[in-house]
Each structure stands twice: as structure tokens, then as C-alpha cells.
Amino acid sequence: MSLSSAEAQRIVKDAVEARRLESGPARALLPHLGDPVVREALFEGASESKRRGKGEVVTFSRNVFIPLTNLCRDRCTYCTFAKQPDSAEAHTYDLAEVAEVTRGGVKTGCIEALFCLGDKPEIAYRSHAAWLEERGYASTPAYLVEACKVSFEGGMLPHTNAGILSVEQMEALRPWNASMGLMLETTSQRLRQRGMPHFHAPDKDPAVRIRMHDEAGELAIPFTTGLLIGIGETPEERLETLETIRAIDERHGHIQETIVQPFHPKPGTGMRAASPLSDDEVAAWVAMARLVLGPDHHVQAPPNLAPDVLELLLRAGVDDWGGVSPVTVDFINPESPWPTLRELRERTEAAGHVLRERLPVHPDRITGDPEKWLDPNVRAVLPRFADAEGYARSDRPGSLEAA
Numbered sequence: 397m398s399l400s401s402a403e404a405q406r407i408v409k410d411a412v413e414a415r416r417l418e419s420g421p422a423r424a425l426l427p428h429l430g431d432p433v434v435r436e437a438l439f440e441g442a443s444e445s446k447r448r449g450k451g452e453v454v455t456f457s458r459n460v461f462i463p464l465t466n467l468c469r470d471r472c473t474y475c476t477f478a479k480q481p482d483s484a485e486a487h488t489y490d491l492a493e494v495a496e497v498t499r500g501g502v503k504t505g506c507i508e509a510l511f512c513l514g515d516k517p518e519i520a521y522r523s524h525a526a527w528l529e530e531r532g533y534a535s536t537p538a539y540l541v542e543a544c545k546v547s548f549e550g551g552m553l554p555h556t557n558a559g560i561l562s563v564e565q566m567e568a569l570r571p572w573n574a575s576m577g578l579m580l581e582t583t584s585q586r587l588r589q590r591g592m593p594h595f596h597a598p599d600k601d602p603a604v605r606i607r608m609h610d611e612a613g614e615l616a617i618p619f620t621t622g623l624l625i626g627i628g629e630t631p632e633e634r635l636e637t638l639e640t641i642r643a644i645d646e647r648h649g650h651i652q653e654t655i656v657q658p659f660h661p662k663p664g665t666g667m668r669a670a671s672p673l674s675d676d677e678v679a680a681w682v683a684m685a686r687l688v689l690g691p692d693h694h695v696q697a698p699p700n701l702a703p704d705v706l707e708l709l710l711r712a713g714v715d716d717w718g719g720v721s722p723v724t725v726d727f728i729n730p731e732s733p734w735p736t737l738r739e740l741r742e743r744t745e746a747a748g749h750v751l752r753e754r755l756p757v758h759p760d761r762i763t764g765d766p767e768k769w770l771d772p773n774v775r776a777v778l779p780r781f782a783d784a785e786g787y788a789r790s791d792r793p794g795s796l797e798a799a
């Protein structure tokens with residue numbers, strides 16, 4: 397049965413006014429997300445919600461990507477990031493390499509050092525455990541603390557996404573990180589069954605991931621999360637994931653942004669023949685994220701994963717493009733180059749928005765109760781990077797104005 401344009405508009409209007417799309421109305425929309433009439437209503441409502449919460453501002457963070465190690469104990473069937481130790485492409489950065497990438501980032505005006513790495517490789521690979529032992533580290537997260545420190549002291553602000561971390565490990569990272577993150581990806585336990593993408597990925601157990609989100613909240617760490625869409629989850633499961641993120645944020649208030657990341661099939665992986673979502677479907681889910689999470693939430697879509705439809709993503713309520721690097725590739729999606737900062741600015745502004753550069757941590761955490769959200773160590777260096785509103789200083793070398 398179809399949903400009339402008037403019914404879709406009413407649901408969306410109510411959600412905009414209530415500042416959240418409730419579960420019942422959201423489920424009423426789900427079977428109709430392919431209907432252009434319903435999508436149009438969603439985009440209009442999401443645009444309005446974004447405007448109410450964020451005005452015309454859309455942010456990005458200029459970063460370098462440091463894949464500290466591409467070894468990982470998990471084997472998600474869509475992943476090309478993780479390598480086996482005997483692969484010619486397997487690599488763990490030593491601290492001199494971390495310092496070198498940091499220098500490159502500083503030279504090109506980047507603020508964020510994005511540490512992204514595989515999960516617990518020392519458990520799966522004896523050779524990696526030995527590599528760490530030789531250098532005096534008991535685990536990859538212990539080594540990561542040193543790497544973040546090198547980058548922090550080299551003049552950048554780290555943001556770490558290292559898979560599942562314990563409370564103690566997050567506490568040890570906090571003095572050297574402005575923010576941290578973990579994609580929730582999906583709450584679907586079904587995707588952990590035999591033959592599904594997370595069958596060989598114990599760290600993708602949704603319960604474990606939700607627990608880490610809660611623990612990060614208890615530690616008051618500004619935290620980035622997100623959905624990976626199109627890996628076999630149903631629309632109901634996708635909605636449940638969004639609602640879970642909202643509930644986590646209601647418990648702790650620490651979710652600084654939610655990424656809506658579309659899956660792209662990659663050659664050589666178990667999911668190479670899977671069909672990705674169309675750009676229209678991705679945009680519809682960005683709009684759902686905006687409406688479910690509300691106007692005050694930061695909703696991010698990576699611009700390199702839907703480069704043809706940036707304007708549509710903006711209409712769908714995006715207010716953040718995430719990390720964009722003039723220096724390093726997206727190591728998770730190396731086939732998808734970043735737009736240049738000039739193009740990103742031109743297209744964002746042509747669509748009626750204002751592009752502003754941020755730090756890895758969003759301006760609202762810098763200006764609103766920084767004592768709660770940021771380690772004293774991080775607060776001490778903020779004046780070097782942030783202006784009075786918490787955005788990136790425009791008078792530093794390599795700022796957006798210079799792009």
C-alpha cells in the first residue's frame with residue numbers, strides 16, 4: 397500500500413516539530429523509502445531540521461590518516477583494509493613514520509591525526525605480538541598511546557578509532573586525543589551468523605560495541621559513531637541502529653557525530669559481487685538519520701563515497717563532511733579519492749551553506765563545558781588550533797582560506 401504525499405509530509409513535519417522521528421512513524425515510512433514522493437518529503441523535513449539545529453554551517457576536519465597497523469584479528473567480508481602478516485601490503489608504522497606523517501600534516505595545515513587501525517592483531521598473529529614485545533609494548537593499544545603522543549607532541553590533535561578498547565585503554569589514550577570513535581555499524585546480530593559479513597569478526601558483536609560506546613560516555617570522551625549501510629542489514633535493522641545511537645547519546649550526551657557510511661563492494665573480497673545502495677537510497681538514510689537523531693545532532697556523510705550527489709546529501713540534512721585530507725588517501729576506501737577542499741567549498745556554498753573547518757572535536761564541545769569533555773593536556777593546546785567559537789583558526793597556515 398502506498399503512503400500518500402500528505403501522509404508522508406505529516407509524519408515528517410511532526411518529527412521536525414518534535415525534534416525526533418519516533419519509532420512508530422519511522423516504521424510507517426520504511427516500506428516507502430523508494431517512493432520519490434516520500435523521499436522528497438524526507439529531504440524537505442531533513443533540510444528544515446538541519447537548518448533549525450545548525451543554521452547554514454557545514455563543517456569538515458582537515459586531517460592526515462595514520463593506519464597504525466593494517467593487521468586485524470577480525471575478518472569482515474567487505475574489508476580490504478586488513479592484511480595478513482605475509483602480505484606485501486601488511487604494515488605497522490614505527491614511531492619515526494608516525495612523526496614523518498605528522499610533519500607532513502603540520503606542513504599542510506592539517507589539525508587532525510586520524511589513527512585508524514585493525515583490532516587486536518597481537519591475539520591472532522604471533523609475529524605482531526613479537527614486534528610489539530621487541531619494542532616493550534604489551535598490546536597494540538599500549539603502542540597506540542605512544543604513537544598518539546608522538547603526533548600530539550609533533551603539533552597535531554589525534555582522533556583514534558582502534559576498534560574495541562577497554563576502559564583502561566581509553567583512559568590512557570584520552571590525554572593525547574581530542575576525541576575518539578567506533579562505528580557502531582549495525583545492531584544486527586543476524587550479520588554475525590555463518591555466511592554473513594561479521595561471522596569471523598568477534599569485535600563486531602553489537603553488544604560489545606554498544607558497551608564500549610557506553611564506557612566512552614562514562615569517561616566523557618567526545619565520541620564519533622556511525623552506521624555502515626548496505627552490508628546486508630534490513631531497513632528495520634538500520635533504523636534500530638539509529639535508534640540505538642540515539643539512546644546511547646541520551647544516556648551520556650557524548651556522541652559528537654554520527655556517520656552514515658555507504659558500503660562499496662571491493663574486488664578481492666567476499667562481498668565483491670554485492671550490490672551497493674544507490675546514491676538516492678544513501679541520501680534517504682542520511683535524511684532518516686537527521687530526523688531520528690534530531691536537529692542538534694551532527695550528521696556526517698563522507699564526501700568521497702557519494703561524490704556525484706553532495707548537493708543531495710546537503711538537502712538530506714548533512715552538516716559535516718568529516719575528515720578530508722590533502723595529504724593521505726582514505727585507507728578504508730582507497731579507490732575513492734577525496735574532493736579537493738576548493739571543490740568541497742564551492743559545491744557546499746553553491747548549495748546555500750557555509751563551509752567551516754573544525755578540529756577533530758566539534759566546536760560545541762570546545763565552547764560548551766570543555767573541562768568535562770577534554771583532558772587538561774588537550775585543553776592546554778587548544779588556543780593554537782581553535783578560535784573563540786571553537787572552529788579551526790583561520791589565521792593559521794594552511795587554513796581553509798588558503799585552500
Ligand code: SF4
Nearest residue numbers: 468470471472475478
Ligand atoms: S574489524 Fe575493521 S579492519 Fe578488521 S576486518 Fe573488520 S572492517 Fe577490516
